[in-house]
Amino acid sequence: MQSEYFAFITAAYGISAVAIAGLFAWILLDARTQRRALKTLEARGIRRRSEVGGRAGQDTEAAK
Secondary structure, X not given: OHHHOHHHHHHHHHHHHHHHHHHHHXXXXXXXXXXXXXXXXXXXXXXXXXXXXXXXXXXXXXXX
């Protein structure tokens, strides 16, 4: 009885594993792309607002 469903269950697990592996690869590639974009922006002088001494801190002090 259980051998009738073996192919279906194996295929379902296989497809799920491939989908999860694909999502994992996509996340890794996107993270690398985002890091590269961030480096490019920082090289152009654009800093993150959360960074200490960044532009946002200067803007708020200038407004005082």
